[in-house]
Amino acid sequence: MTAEAKQHFSRELLHWYRRGNRDLPWRKSRDPYRIWVSEIMLQQTRVDTVIPYYERFMAKFPSVQALAEAPEPEVLKCWEGLGYYSRARNLQAGARQVMELHQGQVPDDKTAVAALKGVGPYTSGAIMSIAFNRPEPAVDGNVMRVLSRYFALEDDIAKPATRVKIEKLAAELIPEGAAGDFNQALMELGALVCTPKSPSCLPCPVMEHCEARMEGRETELPIKSKAKPPRPEARIGVIIEGSGEHQGKVLVRQRPATGLLAQMWELPHLLVPKELEPLLRFGDEQLTEQAPLGGLLTEAVAGDTGLLIRPQRQLMDADHIFSHIHWKMRVYKADLGAINAEPVGPMAQMAAEAAAVYTAAGKQQAELREPYRWIGPEHMDELAFPNLFLKILRDYWNQDL
DNA sequence: AATTCGGGGCG
DNA sequence: CGCCCAGAATT
Known part of the structure:
Protein backbone atom coordinates (compact mmCIF):
# COMPACT_ATOMS: atom_id res chain seq x y z
CA MET A 1 0.00 0.00 0.00
CA THR A 2 1.46 3.28 -1.08
CA ALA A 3 1.78 6.39 1.07
CA GLU A 4 -0.48 8.12 -1.46
CA ALA A 5 -3.23 5.59 -0.84
CA LYS A 6 -2.99 6.22 2.89
CA GLN A 7 -3.17 9.97 2.45
CA HIS A 8 -6.09 9.57 0.07
CA PHE A 9 -7.89 7.49 2.67
CA SER A 10 -7.41 9.97 5.51
CA ARG A 11 -8.23 13.04 3.47
CA GLU A 12 -11.28 11.71 1.66
CA LEU A 13 -12.73 10.04 4.74
CA LEU A 14 -12.36 13.19 6.83
CA HIS A 15 -13.97 15.33 4.12
CA TRP A 16 -16.80 12.86 3.75
CA TYR A 17 -17.50 13.00 7.46
CA ARG A 18 -17.32 16.77 7.63
CA ARG A 19 -19.69 17.13 4.69
CA GLY A 20 -22.39 15.54 6.76
CA ASN A 21 -22.75 13.14 9.64
CA ARG A 22 -25.43 11.81 11.92
CA ASP A 23 -26.95 14.15 14.46
CA LEU A 24 -26.36 12.08 17.61
CA PRO A 25 -27.07 13.25 21.17
CA TRP A 26 -23.45 12.88 22.31
CA ARG A 27 -22.26 15.01 19.42
CA LYS A 28 -23.99 18.13 20.71
CA SER A 29 -21.05 19.07 22.93
CA ARG A 30 -17.52 17.99 23.62
CA ASP A 31 -18.07 17.64 27.34
CA PRO A 32 -15.69 14.76 28.17
CA TYR A 33 -18.21 13.28 30.62
CA ARG A 34 -20.91 13.13 27.94
CA ILE A 35 -18.46 11.51 25.50
CA TRP A 36 -17.38 9.06 28.18
CA VAL A 37 -20.91 7.93 29.01
CA SER A 38 -21.77 7.52 25.34
CA GLU A 39 -18.69 5.42 24.64
CA ILE A 40 -19.39 3.08 27.55
CA MET A 41 -23.00 2.62 26.42
CA LEU A 42 -21.90 2.05 22.83
CA GLN A 43 -19.67 -0.87 23.76
CA GLN A 44 -21.15 -3.84 21.89
CA THR A 45 -24.40 -1.92 21.55
CA ARG A 46 -26.01 -0.25 18.56
CA VAL A 47 -26.56 3.48 18.25
CA ASP A 48 -30.34 3.18 17.96
CA THR A 49 -30.49 1.09 21.11
CA VAL A 50 -28.30 3.47 23.06
CA ILE A 51 -30.00 6.79 22.24
CA PRO A 52 -33.03 6.54 24.59
CA TYR A 53 -30.86 5.14 27.39
CA TYR A 54 -28.35 7.93 26.88
CA GLU A 55 -30.97 10.66 27.07
CA ARG A 56 -32.44 9.24 30.26
CA PHE A 57 -29.05 8.66 31.83
CA MET A 58 -27.77 12.18 31.13
CA ALA A 59 -30.99 13.71 32.44
CA LYS A 60 -30.69 11.74 35.67
CA PHE A 61 -26.89 11.95 36.08
CA PRO A 62 -25.90 15.17 34.25
CA SER A 63 -22.40 15.44 35.73
CA VAL A 64 -19.54 13.35 37.04
CA GLN A 65 -20.47 14.47 40.53
CA ALA A 66 -24.13 13.54 40.13
CA LEU A 67 -23.18 10.06 38.98
CA ALA A 68 -20.54 9.63 41.68
CA GLU A 69 -22.99 10.57 44.44
CA ALA A 70 -25.95 8.52 43.19
CA PRO A 71 -27.05 5.32 44.93
CA GLU A 72 -25.75 2.38 42.94
CA PRO A 73 -29.18 0.71 42.55
CA GLU A 74 -30.45 3.84 40.81
CA VAL A 75 -27.61 3.67 38.31
CA LEU A 76 -28.31 0.00 37.67
CA LYS A 77 -32.02 0.73 37.26
CA CYS A 78 -31.18 3.35 34.63
CA TRP A 79 -29.17 0.66 32.81
CA GLU A 80 -31.99 -1.91 32.97
CA GLY A 81 -32.34 -3.74 29.66
CA LEU A 82 -29.17 -2.39 28.13
CA GLY A 83 -27.07 -5.42 29.07
CA TYR A 84 -23.47 -5.91 30.20
CA TYR A 85 -24.42 -4.48 33.57
CA SER A 86 -20.87 -4.33 34.90
CA ARG A 87 -20.49 -1.37 32.54
CA ALA A 88 -22.86 0.60 34.76
CA ARG A 89 -21.04 -0.25 37.97
CA ASN A 90 -17.65 0.41 36.41
CA LEU A 91 -18.82 3.72 35.00
CA GLN A 92 -19.96 4.88 38.41
CA ALA A 93 -16.72 3.64 39.97
CA GLY A 94 -14.91 5.65 37.30
CA ALA A 95 -16.92 8.75 38.16
CA ARG A 96 -15.90 8.31 41.80
CA GLN A 97 -12.27 7.96 40.69
CA VAL A 98 -12.55 11.24 38.81
CA MET A 99 -14.00 12.95 41.90
CA GLU A 100 -11.25 11.62 44.15
CA LEU A 101 -8.25 11.93 41.88
CA HIS A 102 -9.11 14.70 39.40
CA GLN A 103 -11.39 17.16 41.19
CA GLY A 104 -14.39 16.05 39.17
CA GLN A 105 -12.84 16.88 35.80
CA VAL A 106 -12.13 14.08 33.31
CA PRO A 107 -8.36 14.42 32.87
CA ASP A 108 -6.85 15.38 29.50
CA ASP A 109 -4.32 12.62 29.98
CA LYS A 110 -4.19 9.27 28.21
CA THR A 111 -2.74 7.30 31.11
CA ALA A 112 -5.19 8.75 33.64
CA VAL A 113 -8.19 8.12 31.38
CA ALA A 114 -7.08 4.58 30.62
CA ALA A 115 -6.86 3.95 34.38
CA LEU A 116 -10.59 4.57 34.85
CA LYS A 117 -12.74 1.52 35.59
CA GLY A 118 -14.39 0.13 32.49
CA VAL A 119 -12.16 2.13 30.14
CA GLY A 120 -10.06 -0.09 27.88
CA PRO A 121 -7.94 0.59 24.79
CA TYR A 122 -10.86 1.53 22.55
CA THR A 123 -12.67 3.77 25.00
CA SER A 124 -9.56 5.61 26.17
CA GLY A 125 -8.71 6.35 22.55
CA ALA A 126 -12.25 7.48 21.84
CA ILE A 127 -12.35 9.83 24.83
CA MET A 128 -8.89 11.27 24.18
CA SER A 129 -9.56 11.88 20.49
CA ILE A 130 -13.21 12.96 20.54
CA ALA A 131 -13.22 15.00 23.74
CA PHE A 132 -9.66 16.37 23.63
CA ASN A 133 -8.71 15.90 19.96
CA ARG A 134 -5.57 13.99 20.97
CA PRO A 135 -4.08 11.82 18.18
CA GLU A 136 -4.95 8.45 19.73
CA PRO A 137 -6.44 5.56 17.75
CA ALA A 138 -9.90 4.26 18.71
CA VAL A 139 -10.19 0.82 17.17
CA ASP A 140 -13.53 -0.93 17.46
CA GLY A 141 -15.22 -3.54 15.30
CA ASN A 142 -16.11 -0.97 12.65
CA VAL A 143 -12.53 0.26 12.35
CA MET A 144 -11.14 -3.26 12.11
CA ARG A 145 -13.61 -4.06 9.35
CA VAL A 146 -12.98 -0.87 7.37
CA LEU A 147 -9.21 -1.05 7.58
CA SER A 148 -9.13 -4.80 6.94
CA ARG A 149 -10.93 -4.14 3.68
CA TYR A 150 -9.13 -0.99 2.58
CA PHE A 151 -5.70 -2.52 3.18
CA ALA A 152 -6.78 -6.12 2.42
CA LEU A 153 -5.51 -7.35 5.78
CA GLU A 154 -5.77 -11.11 6.27
CA ASP A 155 -5.43 -11.10 10.05
CA ASP A 156 -8.21 -12.73 12.09
CA ILE A 157 -9.97 -9.80 13.75
CA ALA A 158 -11.25 -12.11 16.49
CA LYS A 159 -7.69 -12.34 17.85
CA PRO A 160 -6.55 -9.71 20.35
CA ALA A 161 -3.19 -9.31 18.60
CA THR A 162 -4.96 -8.08 15.47
CA ARG A 163 -6.50 -5.13 17.30
CA VAL A 164 -3.03 -4.10 18.47
CA LYS A 165 -1.71 -4.25 14.91
CA ILE A 166 -4.62 -2.25 13.52
CA GLU A 167 -4.24 0.33 16.28
CA LYS A 168 -0.76 1.10 14.99
CA LEU A 169 -2.06 1.46 11.46
CA ALA A 170 -4.98 3.61 12.58
CA ALA A 171 -2.63 5.90 14.50
CA GLU A 172 -0.60 6.54 11.34
CA LEU A 173 -3.73 7.54 9.46
CA ILE A 174 -4.91 10.29 11.81
CA PRO A 175 -4.74 13.64 9.98
CA GLU A 176 -2.93 16.45 11.77
CA GLY A 177 -5.22 18.15 14.27
CA ALA A 178 -8.32 16.13 13.30
CA ALA A 179 -8.18 13.04 15.51
CA GLY A 180 -11.72 13.34 16.86
CA ASP A 181 -13.44 13.82 13.52
CA PHE A 182 -11.27 11.23 11.81
CA ASN A 183 -11.89 8.50 14.38
CA GLN A 184 -15.61 9.18 14.29
CA ALA A 185 -15.47 9.18 10.50
CA LEU A 186 -13.93 5.68 10.52
CA MET A 187 -16.72 4.36 12.73
CA GLU A 188 -19.40 6.26 10.82
CA LEU A 189 -18.20 4.73 7.56
CA GLY A 190 -18.27 1.27 9.12
CA ALA A 191 -21.77 1.82 10.47
CA LEU A 192 -23.34 3.37 7.36
CA VAL A 193 -21.33 2.37 4.28
CA CYS A 194 -18.71 -0.30 4.89
CA THR A 195 -21.25 -2.54 6.65
CA PRO A 196 -20.61 -6.16 7.63
CA LYS A 197 -22.89 -7.96 5.16
CA SER A 198 -23.26 -5.94 2.00
CA PRO A 199 -20.98 -2.90 1.90
CA SER A 200 -22.10 -0.01 -0.33
CA CYS A 201 -18.93 0.51 -2.28
CA LEU A 202 -20.34 2.86 -4.93
CA PRO A 203 -21.02 5.81 -2.61
CA CYS A 204 -17.94 5.04 -0.50
CA PRO A 205 -15.61 8.04 -0.34
CA VAL A 206 -12.49 5.84 -0.36
CA MET A 207 -13.53 3.12 -2.80
CA GLU A 208 -10.99 4.26 -5.38
CA HIS A 209 -8.01 2.81 -3.50
CA CYS A 210 -9.77 0.14 -1.47
CA GLU A 211 -7.72 -3.05 -1.91
CA ALA A 212 -10.57 -5.42 -1.06
CA ARG A 213 -12.95 -3.80 -3.54
CA MET A 214 -10.30 -3.68 -6.25
CA GLU A 215 -9.80 -7.42 -5.80
CA GLY A 216 -13.54 -8.06 -5.55
CA ARG A 217 -13.12 -9.40 -2.03
CA GLU A 218 -15.04 -6.79 -0.03
CA THR A 219 -17.52 -9.36 1.25
CA GLU A 220 -14.78 -11.86 2.13
CA LEU A 221 -12.98 -9.46 4.44
CA PRO A 222 -12.41 -9.09 7.29
CA ILE A 223 -11.52 -12.61 8.31
CA LYS A 224 -13.12 -13.52 11.60
CA SER A 225 -13.00 -16.92 13.30
CA LYS A 226 -16.30 -18.14 14.69
CA ALA A 227 -17.22 -17.98 18.35
CA LYS A 228 -18.19 -21.04 20.31
CA PRO A 229 -21.97 -21.55 20.38
CA PRO A 230 -23.61 -20.88 23.77
C1' DA B 1 -4.96 -16.27 24.57
C1' DA B 2 -9.40 -17.72 26.06
C1' DT B 3 -13.51 -16.96 28.65
C1' DT B 4 -16.99 -14.26 30.80
C1' DC B 5 -19.92 -10.71 30.65
C1' DG B 6 -26.67 -8.82 27.39
C1' DG B 7 -29.50 -7.86 24.21
C1' DG B 8 -31.38 -6.74 19.86
C1' DG B 9 -31.60 -6.26 14.81
C1' DC B 10 -31.12 -7.90 10.39
C1' DG B 11 -30.84 -10.72 5.93
C1' DC C 1 -31.72 -18.97 12.81
C1' DG C 2 -26.71 -17.26 12.30
C1' DC C 3 -24.08 -13.20 12.54
C1' DC C 4 -22.77 -8.84 14.25
C1' DC C 5 -22.45 -4.91 17.08
C1' DA C 6 -18.75 2.47 19.04
C1' DG C 7 -15.26 -3.94 24.26
C1' DA C 8 -13.51 -4.66 29.12
C1' DA C 9 -12.33 -7.54 32.94
C1' DT C 10 -10.91 -11.76 34.45
C1' DT C 11 -8.41 -15.98 34.28
Missing part, protein backbone atom coordinates in the same frame (compact mmCIF):
# COMPACT_ATOMS: atom_id res chain seq x y z
CA ARG A 231 -24.00 -23.95 25.98
CA PRO A 232 -27.64 -24.89 26.58
CA GLU A 233 -29.00 -24.84 30.13
CA ALA A 234 -32.45 -26.18 31.02
CA ARG A 235 -33.93 -24.15 33.85
CA ILE A 236 -37.17 -24.00 35.76
CA GLY A 237 -38.45 -20.81 37.32
CA VAL A 238 -41.53 -19.93 39.29
CA ILE A 239 -43.91 -17.08 39.86
CA ILE A 240 -45.06 -17.37 43.45
CA GLU A 241 -48.21 -15.44 44.29
CA GLY A 242 -48.30 -14.08 47.83
CA SER A 243 -51.23 -14.21 50.20
CA GLY A 244 -52.46 -12.12 53.09
CA GLU A 245 -50.48 -8.90 53.26
CA HIS A 246 -48.60 -10.02 50.14
CA GLN A 247 -51.73 -10.59 48.09
CA GLY A 248 -51.20 -9.62 44.45
CA LYS A 249 -47.43 -9.64 44.83
CA VAL A 250 -44.85 -12.13 43.62
CA LEU A 251 -41.55 -13.31 45.06
CA VAL A 252 -38.35 -11.99 43.50
CA ARG A 253 -34.72 -12.17 44.56
CA GLN A 254 -31.48 -10.30 43.92
CA ARG A 255 -28.51 -11.96 42.24
CA PRO A 256 -25.01 -11.97 43.77
CA ALA A 257 -22.67 -9.00 43.47
CA THR A 258 -20.45 -10.69 40.89
CA GLY A 259 -20.90 -12.81 37.80
CA LEU A 260 -23.79 -13.08 35.36
CA LEU A 261 -26.43 -10.34 35.75
CA ALA A 262 -24.72 -9.21 38.94
CA GLN A 263 -27.02 -7.46 41.43
CA MET A 264 -29.99 -7.65 39.11
CA TRP A 265 -33.36 -8.90 40.40
CA GLU A 266 -35.07 -12.01 39.06
CA LEU A 267 -37.66 -14.71 39.62
CA PRO A 268 -36.52 -17.74 41.58
CA HIS A 269 -35.16 -20.36 39.20
CA LEU A 270 -32.68 -23.20 39.12
CA LEU A 271 -30.69 -25.42 36.80
CA VAL A 272 -32.40 -28.70 35.92
CA PRO A 273 -30.05 -31.66 36.40
CA LYS A 274 -29.15 -33.37 33.15
CA GLU A 275 -30.89 -36.59 34.11
CA LEU A 276 -34.19 -34.72 34.65
CA GLU A 277 -34.09 -32.71 31.43
CA PRO A 278 -36.24 -35.28 29.57
CA LEU A 279 -39.13 -34.29 31.84
CA LEU A 280 -39.16 -30.88 30.22
CA ARG A 281 -40.24 -32.38 26.90
CA PHE A 282 -43.78 -32.99 28.24
CA GLY A 283 -45.24 -30.04 26.37
CA ASP A 284 -48.65 -29.46 27.99
CA GLU A 285 -48.77 -32.46 30.25
CA GLN A 286 -50.15 -32.01 33.70
CA LEU A 287 -47.86 -30.98 36.49
CA THR A 288 -48.36 -34.44 37.95
CA GLU A 289 -46.17 -35.79 35.21
CA GLN A 290 -43.44 -33.40 36.26
CA ALA A 291 -43.68 -33.78 40.00
CA PRO A 292 -39.91 -34.06 40.38
CA LEU A 293 -39.49 -30.62 38.80
CA GLY A 294 -42.11 -29.05 41.02
CA GLY A 295 -40.42 -30.81 43.89
CA LEU A 296 -37.09 -29.27 42.99
CA LEU A 297 -38.66 -25.82 43.03
CA THR A 298 -40.44 -26.48 46.29
CA GLU A 299 -37.25 -27.67 47.94
CA ALA A 300 -35.16 -24.85 46.58
CA VAL A 301 -37.56 -22.12 47.67
CA ALA A 302 -38.06 -23.72 51.08
CA GLY A 303 -34.32 -23.99 51.56
CA ASP A 304 -33.74 -20.39 50.55
CA THR A 305 -36.69 -18.68 52.20
CA GLY A 306 -38.50 -21.06 54.50
CA LEU A 307 -41.63 -20.64 52.39
CA LEU A 308 -43.70 -23.64 51.43
CA ILE A 309 -44.87 -23.21 47.87
CA ARG A 310 -47.40 -25.27 45.93
CA PRO A 311 -46.64 -25.37 42.19
CA GLN A 312 -49.94 -25.15 40.31
CA ARG A 313 -49.31 -25.23 36.58
CA GLN A 314 -47.02 -24.30 33.72
CA LEU A 315 -47.20 -20.67 32.72
CA MET A 316 -44.84 -20.27 29.79
CA ASP A 317 -41.52 -21.18 28.27
CA ALA A 318 -38.89 -18.47 27.96
CA ASP A 319 -35.73 -18.67 25.88
CA HIS A 320 -32.87 -16.33 26.56
CA ILE A 321 -29.52 -16.37 24.82
CA PHE A 322 -26.45 -14.79 26.36
CA SER A 323 -23.19 -14.84 24.40
CA HIS A 324 -22.01 -17.98 26.21
CA ILE A 325 -25.15 -19.54 27.74
CA HIS A 326 -28.55 -20.45 26.29
CA TRP A 327 -31.25 -20.54 28.96
CA LYS A 328 -34.32 -22.63 28.12
CA MET A 329 -36.58 -21.85 31.02
CA ARG A 330 -39.99 -23.27 31.90
CA VAL A 331 -41.87 -20.97 34.22
CA TYR A 332 -44.43 -22.36 36.68
CA LYS A 333 -47.11 -20.65 38.71
CA ALA A 334 -47.28 -21.42 42.41
CA ASP A 335 -49.09 -20.22 45.49
CA LEU A 336 -48.31 -20.58 49.14
CA GLY A 337 -49.25 -23.32 51.56
CA ALA A 338 -49.80 -22.33 55.16
CA ILE A 339 -47.18 -23.35 57.64
CA ASN A 340 -47.95 -26.74 59.14
CA ALA A 341 -50.88 -27.13 56.77
CA GLU A 342 -51.45 -30.53 55.24
CA PRO A 343 -50.04 -30.54 51.71
CA VAL A 344 -52.53 -31.59 49.04
CA GLY A 345 -52.46 -32.60 45.42
CA PRO A 346 -49.76 -34.15 43.28
CA MET A 347 -46.99 -32.31 45.10
CA ALA A 348 -47.92 -33.65 48.50
CA GLN A 349 -44.90 -35.87 49.02
CA MET A 350 -42.27 -33.38 47.92
CA ALA A 351 -44.03 -30.54 49.68
CA ALA A 352 -44.18 -32.49 52.89
CA GLU A 353 -40.47 -33.16 52.74
CA ALA A 354 -39.77 -29.52 52.00
CA ALA A 355 -41.98 -28.51 54.90
CA ALA A 356 -39.95 -30.76 57.15
CA VAL A 357 -36.77 -29.05 55.96
CA TYR A 358 -37.82 -25.55 56.87
CA THR A 359 -39.62 -26.56 60.03
CA ALA A 360 -36.43 -28.29 61.14
CA ALA A 361 -34.49 -25.14 60.36
CA GLY A 362 -36.89 -23.16 62.52
CA LYS A 363 -37.80 -20.79 59.73
CA GLN A 364 -40.90 -18.65 59.80
CA GLN A 365 -42.97 -17.63 56.84
CA ALA A 366 -43.01 -14.02 57.97
CA GLU A 367 -39.23 -13.81 58.15
CA LEU A 368 -38.33 -13.52 54.51
CA ARG A 369 -34.64 -12.82 54.54
CA GLU A 370 -32.80 -10.83 51.94
CA PRO A 371 -32.20 -10.96 49.09
CA TYR A 372 -35.80 -12.01 48.54
CA ARG A 373 -38.69 -9.53 48.33
CA TRP A 374 -42.39 -9.43 47.55
CA ILE A 375 -43.21 -6.98 44.78
CA GLY A 376 -46.27 -5.96 42.81
CA PRO A 377 -46.51 -4.28 39.41
CA GLU A 378 -46.69 -0.89 41.11
CA HIS A 379 -43.07 -0.97 42.25
CA MET A 380 -41.37 -2.47 39.24
CA ASP A 381 -39.68 0.91 38.91
CA GLU A 382 -37.74 0.37 42.12
CA LEU A 383 -35.70 -2.68 41.18
CA ALA A 384 -33.58 -3.46 38.12
CA PHE A 385 -34.51 -6.60 36.19
CA PRO A 386 -32.81 -8.13 33.14
CA ASN A 387 -35.05 -8.15 30.07
CA LEU A 388 -35.82 -11.84 30.35
CA PHE A 389 -37.64 -11.44 33.68
CA LEU A 390 -39.00 -8.03 32.82
CA LYS A 391 -40.90 -9.62 29.94
CA ILE A 392 -42.10 -12.59 31.96
CA LEU A 393 -43.46 -10.37 34.73
CA ARG A 394 -45.09 -7.94 32.31
CA ASP A 395 -46.78 -10.79 30.47
CA TYR A 396 -47.89 -12.24 33.76
CA TRP A 397 -49.48 -9.07 35.04
CA ASN A 398 -50.76 -7.74 31.73
CA GLN A 399 -52.42 -10.94 30.60
CA ASP A 400 -53.59 -11.83 34.09
CA LEU A 401 -52.11 -15.32 33.80
